[in-house]
Amino acid sequence: MASFGRRLHAAMAARGQFCAGIDPHPGLLTAWGLDDDAAGLERFARTAVEALGETVALLKPQSAFFERHGSRGVAVLERVIADAKAAGALVLLDVKRGDIGSTMQAYADAYCDPASPLCADAVTVSPYLGFESLRPVLDTAAVHGNGVFVLALTSNPEGPEVQHATTAGGRTVAGTMLAHVRAANAAALAAGDPLGSVGVVVGATTGATGEDLAVGGPLLAPGIGAQGGTVEDLATVFGAALPQVVPAASREVLGAGPALDALRAAAVRTIEDVRDLLFRASIQA
Numbered sequence: 001m002a003s004f005g006r007r008l009h010a011a012m013a014a015r016g017q018f019c020a021g022i023d024p025h026p027g028l029l030t031a032w033g034l035d036d037d038a039a040g041l042e043r044f045a046r047t048a049v050e051a052l053g054e055t056v057a058l059l060k061p062q063s064a065f066f067e068r069h070g071s072r073g074v075a076v077l078e079r080v081i082a083d084a085k086a087a088g089a090l091v092l093l094d095v096k097r098g099d100i101g102s103t104m105q106a107y108a109d110a111y112c113d114p115a116s117p118l119c120a121d122a123v124t125v126s127p128y129l130g131f132e133s134l135r136p137v138l139d140t141a142a143v144h145g146n147g148v149f150v151l152a153l154t155s156n157p158e159g160p161e162v163q164h165a166t167t168a169g170g171r172t173v174a175g176t177m178l179a180h181v182r183a184a185n186a187a188a189l190a191a192g193d194p195l196g197s198v199g200v201v202v203g204a205t206t207g208a209t210g211e212d213l214a215v216g217g218p219l220l221a222p223g224i225g226a227q228g229g230t231v232e233d234l235a236t237v238f239g240a241a242l243p244q245v246v247p248a249a250s251r252e253v254l255g256a257g258p259a260l261d262a263l264r265a266a267a268v269r270t271i272e273d274v275r276d277l278l279f280r281a282s283i284q285a
């Protein structure tokens with residue numbers, strides 16, 4: 001299996017730079033005329049995959065909205081992962097796990113080992129128990145050609161309290177995580193991969209970060225739409241790193257449903273806006 005970085009690079013070239021989130025909020029289920037139960041969840045999530053799976057580079061189911069329906073919800077999540085892969089999208093499971101290293105191995109077995117029905121193409125993790133606590137996930141993902149996205153500068157307004165803090169080494173906490181990710185991608189880039197398999201999460205809402213975002217891997221940028229971020233904001237946040245950015249939106253796209261063509265059109269609009277931004281940035285450079 002080619003590395004996640006290689007596969008994502010090819011998917012972004014073929015389908016554009018966009019990640020559609022699958023976040024079955026109770027309010028969205030209601031808006032789609034569905035009940036807030038496991039059957040409604042299944043209908044919602046499978047409709048989203050049918051509408052978007054053949055169009056977007058990356059689909060990002062948010063695990064929490066499946067877990068809130070208990071074991072039946074997790075079974076739906078397993079089905080979503082399988083169906084999204086079959087439709088040709090890469091799947092990023094948004095679970096933001098972070099724990100001591102020995103427990104991280106169990107999370108790695110769950111999310112990064114193809115023997116598990118919850119194995120996606122990539123998974124989100126939180127490094128705030130220390131970057132090296134993520135080692136089991138990083139190593140297991142690498143063995144199986146999977147990817148990992150590490151939280152760096154999140155899109156929520158509470159993030160800076162932790163992420164902008166200065167460490168004893170003089171870097172910010174976020175800058176420290178970015179440096180770890182840069183180091184984690186160095187060997188893959190030296191071996192000729194166009195993109196490393198370890199990405200970071202940097203919100204589209206953060207404004208200019210003052211950090212070096214050239215980490216060699218993909219930059220997931222949630223916060224477009226419902227959280228107030230725009231495609232135009234990406235130029236300010238990412239600057240020269242724009243070609244590595246995968247903007248993400250969930251409610252902004254899902255709110256257009258449940259009609260398949262309306263969901264697809266909402267995603268395609270963002271993909272085209274991002275393509276236009278990249279074109280304008282390339283001629284200014």
Ligand SMILES: O=c1ccn([C@@H]2O[C@H](COP(=O)(O)O)[C@@H](O)[C@H]2O)c(=O)[nH]1
Pocket residue numbers: 021023062094153154155156201202203222223224225226227248249250251252
């Ligand atoms: O910094 C972060 C990291 C992850 N997220 C997740 O992305 C989606 C955003 O949903 P919207 O409806 O587009 O606001 C959601 O699953 C978050 O958990 C994030 O928003 N910010």
